[in-house]
Amino acid sequence: MDEFLYGLPLIGLVFEFIGYILAILPNTAPIMMRAATPIAFAALCGVMCERSGVVNIGIEGTMLVAAFVGWTAGIFLAPVLGSDPGPIFGASPALIGALLLAILSGVLVSLVHAWLSISVRADQIISGTIINIAAFGITGYLNSLLTRGSPTSAGQFKAWSPPDALTDIPIVGWIFETIFAQGPLTISLFVIVIAFQILLFRSRWGLRTRAVGEHPRAAETVGINVIRLRYRNVMVGGALAAFGGAFLSMEGTGTFQQGMTAGRGFIGLAAMIVGRWTPLGAFGAALLFASTVGVSQAILIAPPPGQLGDILTSLPPQFFDALPYLVTIIILAGVVGKSIPPAADGKPYEREAAT
Amino acid sequence: MRARLIRTWGVLALPLIAIALSVLVGSLVILASEWLVAGELKPGLAIDAYAALVDGSVGSERAIINTLTASVPLLLGGLAVGLAFKGGLFNIGVQGQFMMGALGAVAVGVQLRESPAVVAIPVSLLAGMACGAAWGFIPGFLKAVAGAHEVVTTIMLNFIALAVLAAAVNGPLTVQGSVSPITPDVGNASLLILFGRNGHIGIIYAPIMAILYGFLLFRTTRGFEIRIAGSSPDAARYAGMSPRRLIIWTMSVSGMLGGMAGATDLLGVSHQMASSYGTTVGFDAIAIALLGRTNPIGIVFAALLFGALRTGSASMQIQAGVPADLVGVLQATILFFLVASPVLKRLFRLKSVESGIEETSTFTSTYGGEASIR
Numbered sequence: 017m018d019e020f021l022y023g024l025p026l027i028g029l030v031f032e033f034i035g036y037i038l039a040i041l042p043n044t045a046p047i048m049m050r051a052a053t054p055i056a057f058a059a060l061c062g063v064m065c066e067r068s069g070v071v072n073i074g075i076e077g078t079m080l081v082a083a084f085v086g087w088t089a090g091i092f093l094a095p096v097l098g099s100d101p102g103p104i105f106g107a108s109p110a111l112i113g114a115l116l117l118a119i120l121s122g123v124l125v126s127l128v129h130a131w132l133s134i135s136v137r138a139d140q141i142i143s144g145t146i147i148n149i150a151a152f153g154i155t156g157y158l159n160s161l162l163t164r165g166s167p168t169s170a171g172q173f174k175a176w177s178p179p180d181a182l183t184d185i186p187i188v189g190w191i192f193e194t195i196f197a198q199g200p201l202t203i204s205l206f207v208i209v210i211a212f213q214i215l216l217f218r219s220r221w222g223l224r225t226r227a228v229g230e231h232p233r234a235a236e237t238v239g240i241n242v243i244r245l246r247y248r249n250v251m252v253g254g255a256l257a258a259f260g261g262a263f264l265s266m267e268g269t270g271t272f273q274q275g276m277t278a279g280r281g282f283i284g285l286a287a288m289i290v291g292r293w294t295p296l297g298a299f300g301a302a303l304l305f306a307s308t309v310g311v312s313q314a315i316l317i318a319p320p321p322g323q324l325g326d327i328l329t330s331l332p333p334q335f336f337d338a339l340p341y342l343v344t345i346i347i348l349a350g351v352v353g354k355s356i357p358p359a360a361d362g363k364p365y366e367r368e369a370a371t
Numbered sequence: 372m373r374a375r376l377i378r379t380w381g382v383l384a385l386p387l388i389a390i391a392l393s394v395l396v397g398s399l400v401i402l403a404s405e406w407l408v409a410g411e412l413k414p415g416l417a418i419d420a421y422a423a424l425v426d427g428s429v430g431s432e433r434a435i436i437n438t439l440t441a442s443v444p445l446l447l448g449g450l451a452v453g454l455a456f457k458g459g460l461f462n463i464g465v466q467g468q469f470m471m472g473a474l475g476a477v478a479v480g481v482q483l484r485e486s487p488a489v490v491a492i493p494v495s496l497l498a499g500m501a502c503g504a505a506w507g508f509i510p511g512f513l514k515a516v517a518g519a520h521e522v523v524t525t526i527m528l529n530f531i532a533l534a535v536l537a538a539a540v541n542g543p544l545t546v547q548g549s550v551s552p553i554t555p556d557v558g559n560a561s562l563l564i565l566f567g568r569n570g571h572i573g574i575i576y577a578p579i580m581a582i583l584y585g586f587l588l589f590r591t592t593r594g595f596e597i598r599i600a601g602s603s604p605d606a607a608r609y610a611g612m613s614p615r616r617l618i619i620w621t622m623s624v625s626g627m628l629g630g631m632a633g634a635t636d637l638l639g640v641s642h643q644m645a646s647s648y649g650t651t652v653g654f655d656a657i658a659i660a661l662l663g664r665t666n667p668i669g670i671v672f673a674a675l676l677f678g679a680l681r682t683g684s685a686s687m688q689i690q691a692g693v694p695a696d697l698v699g700v701l702q703a704t705i706l707f708f709l710v711a712s713p714v715l716k717r718l719f720r721l722k723s724v725e726s727g728i729e730e731t732s733t734f735t736s737t738y739g740g741e742a743s744i745r
Contacts, residue, residue, distance in 0.1 A: 073522055128707075138710045141461055141522060142661070149654050153699020157400070160694040161408050186495045209590065284524045289523075332542055339533035342526040349517040 036320040037311060042190035044310035049194050050268060051308035052299075053202045054079065054277070057260030059291065059298035060212060060285020065254035066293060068215065068246050069229040069360040070133055073144025075257045076281025077151030078125045082261030084155040086118030087272035088162060090170030092309055099170045105200045106174030107132035114170060115262055122258020123251050125151070132248040134243060137364035148281075149278045172270035173199040200266040201259055205299075208256070212295040225249060229358035232365045242365050257281070283340065285346045292355045301347075308343050382590065384721055385712050386662055386669075390676070393704035394421070401693055402698050409642045416736025420691040427686025428679035436567040441679030443573035444469070444632040448656030449674050450584045451507075451628035453665040457588055458621035459601035463527025464510060466533035466627040468503040472630025473637040474536050475502030477554050477644045478544060480637070484558025490561035503630010504623045506532065511622025515615040529653065540646040561694050562639040571639035578671065580628070585667035597621055629653075644745065649700075655681070658702045661709055677702070 025062025058075045065072040090099075090110055097109035125147060132143035178196035183189045195206060216222040224245060225233040232242045260280070265272045283305050290304075316336065319325040398417035406412050428438045448465045455462035462468075476499030483491035510524040544554040562571035588594035600607040602615045607614055632652055637644060655677050662676070663669030680702075684695035709716060715721070 132710055136713055138713075143710055145461075145463065145657060146703065146710055149657065149699075150703030152654070153696065153701075153703040157694055157700050158404060160696050161404050165408070203644070206396055227673075252415060272385035279526055279530050283524050286523050286527075332538040334534040334538035337537075338531045342529045345513070345519070345524055345527045345531075348511045349519045370522075 032320065032322070032324045036324065040314040041322055043312050044189055045194040045287050047313060048303065048307045048310035049198065049202060051309040052153040053205055054260040054280045055284045055306055056205055056209070056283045056299045056302035057256050057263065059302050061257040062285050062288035063293055063295055063298050064256060065250050066288065066361050067080050067229045067358055068225045068248050068249040069232060069358060069363065070130070070367070071140040071144065071248065072129060072253060073141050073285070073361040074125070074129045074147030075284055076277050077148035078122050078254055078257040079261030079264070079281050080151045080155055080275070080277045082118040082122040082134055082258035083265040083276060084159065084272050086262040087169065087265040089114035089117040090266065091167045092101055094168070094170040101171065101174065105176060106171070107200065108170065110170045111173060111266065115266060118262040118266070119255050119258045122254040122261065126250050126254025126257070130247050133364065134246050137366070140362050145241040152275060159272060159274055169270050170360065173201065173267040175199050176203065195266045201263045201267050204259070209295050209299045209356055216295060232360050236367070246365070251281035278302055279341065283344050286344045288346055289355050290351045293358060304347070305340055305344055308339040312339055320359050336345065385709065385715060388719065389705050389708035392708050393701050396704045397697060401697065416691065416693070420519050420687050420693040423687040423690035424680070424683035428493045428683030431725065433567060434624055434682065435569040438675070438679045439574050440569050440571065441682045442674045443577045443639070444636045444652050445655055445659055445677050446671060446674035447578045447580060447628050447632035447635065448652045449659030449670040450580060451625045451632065451652060452656045452660035453648070453663065453670055454584065454628065455621060455625040456665045457601050458597040458617060460621055461522055462507065462525060462622065463522055463657065464478045464507065464528050464626070465632070465648065465656045467525065467529035468506045468626040468629030469633035469650055469652050470532040470536050471506040472499035472503035472633030473644065473648065474539055475499040475630065476634035476637045477557060478539070480557030480560035481544065481555050483560050484556065486559055488559045488563070491639065492562060494564065495557065495560040495638055496631070499637070500627045500630045503633060503642055504627035507626015507629065508619065515618040520654045537646050540644055540669055544644070551645065556643045557638060559581040560716065561642050562635070569640065574636040576724040577635070580631070581667045581671050601619025606675050655702065658706050661706060
């Protein structure tokens with residue numbers, strides 16, 4: 017009984033905290049959504065690759081390259097194509113061209129990973145790590161070379177403003193605001209997640225992908241080209257990761273900083289595991305991880321009243337910087353044993369020699 | 372004699388080819404990027420850059436001492452990654468373990484700055500090693516108990532270490548009244564200088580750690596168990612070893628080496644910690660362990676190479692105007708060619724040569740949370 021009584025104030029604080037989060041949700045949800053976008057794209061890349069049996073640790077590096085290429089291409093394309101912001105999303109010809117190049121760069125980087133892990137049959141985790149180290153080194157080198165001339169950026173994509181009639185709807189208006197008051201990449205994320213979920217579980221390609229990820233030998237015997245399908249999926253995954261990278265340098269901010277992905281590719285991998293290798297689940301987990309960003313910002317700006325507020329504001333600000341990583345570790349460790357990866361995940365496929 | 376030469380060549384061929392090719396790629400990158408950014412082609416620039424690199428790293432007695440000093444944390448970090456590799460674990464967390472090691476060393480070193488050096492140095496160093504070991508224990512424990520793959524957890528811990536360090540330097544460890552947050556000097560806990568201006572005692576004890584590493588792996592029961600668990604976990608289980616306990620042990624000792632690297636860098640070179648304190652040792656260490664093929668002698672030479680690159684890159688930037696970040700490009704291409712070694716073997720028709728990195732064949736198999744680690 018005594019223990020129960022000691023527990024009471026703590027339980028009260030927990031309820032107070034939940035109430036606080038519910039109260040700030042309408043205002044912070046758009047921030048959480050923007051924080052979730054790159055993580056969700058990384059997680060989708062992971063789902064795309066691993067469902068067909070290729071582990072991709074190099075998502076982080078792929079994103080970094082795409083972020084750099086998008087920003088740099090904008091600089092070089094702006095004088096050629098013009099950088100006047102258009103009516104939709106503030107998209108200038110230069111920005112659109114830069115986005116396409118960023119996606120292309122993501123595909124090319126993932127092609128390197130595909131070659132090393134599918135054809136060379138190197139350890140896929142080593143291969144991915146090398147992509148990450150290479151991306152960090154090469155973008156760092158080119159970035160220091162480029163920023164010597166202090167170039168002018170081509171700007172960034174702007175958020176769409178949905179009609180007030182939609183966002184002013186009581187109780188659910190903030191949900192529309194969260195979804196639609198965003199830039200083009202975040203809005204396209206919703207479309208991609210839903211399309212990907214349907215394709216993976218309802219289409220011929222999805223069935224083949226899952227078959228190759230679970231039992232490539234069986235898939236090969238019914239005439240599926242395992243190698244080609246894996247190559248294709250890893251490259252599409254690279255394009256998805258590139259969306260996440262381009263978001264960082266072209267929508268979230270208008271600049272590139274060395275190492276700006278800051279572990280989001282890895283948080284995306286954790287989201288993929290927590291979301292059990294499904295697009296919708298991965299998206300949900302990405303939102304969960306990103307919500308820590310929104311909550312920390314809210315606490316710094318408008319802390320809750322009373323004892324709870326005193327506790328939260330007495331924490332060092334760096335605690336909130338570390339929060340997304342901390343939450344990722346804790347949830348990952350709690351979920352991981354119960355979340356089963358595709359059976360052939362990470363195993364290189366070797367065709368049986370014809371006898 | 373001839374057989375021995377062939378065997379040596381078999382081990383050295385691929386790393387040497389990888390280094391040579393990356394130097395070639397590096398010069399192409401220098402020329403191409405200069406052409407893209409400045410708009411003119413300067414064929415001599417690559418040679419100038421490499422000449423400055425060599426001169427700045429081994430061109431004088433001072434340069435050599437600088438290179439040796441820079442190699443010390445790289446060697447310790449390379450041993451940390453190498454030990455984990457041998458045990459079938461991928462420690463990408465040396466970066467974080469380095470940071471925590473440096474933090475532990477500075478926290479204790481500042482307290483002992485007035486104490487006699489005989490006490491202050493070893494105690495601070497041990498504090499750093501303990502912090503690093505703790506930072507390595509966490510991912511080991513999470514892998515052994517919950518099955519969370521160390522690749523994700525160690526990366527997360529790297530970022531958390533950064534935040535812990537910033538919180539400590541901005542908070543309890545800061546010097547009151549300084550312009551920007553910085554800790555006091557570690558005073559008497561600074562490592563002894565033996566050579567030149569900054570050749571500290573780490574130049575002696577880091578190679579000793581390499582010898583201990585070889586002794587542990589190849590002359591002790593524990594080392595044997597680690598190697599078996601790394602190369603075939605099933606065999607280890609049948610032989611009655613506990614892979615769980617081995618995972619935790621290996622990651623903790625690996626973290627301890629990473630922490631020692633950080634503590635050495637702090638006590639030997641920077642002596643105090645600003646909130647901007649940072650390092651590239653964590654990622655260099657992965658390259659070093661792979662290039663040295665987890666072999667202690669190999670790691671020593673790989674660490675010397677990267678120490679020379681990091682030291683020489685500064686004078687390359689000043690004398691030839693090529694950004695010091697080029698080292699990152701060289702490192703990346705070396706790694707790329709090492710991993711693509713089966714292709715190199717075919718390309719250069721090297722039949723008798725051992726292909727790259729055998730120890731690494733087990734990482735991906737435990738990825739994604741293998742619940743069956745017992």
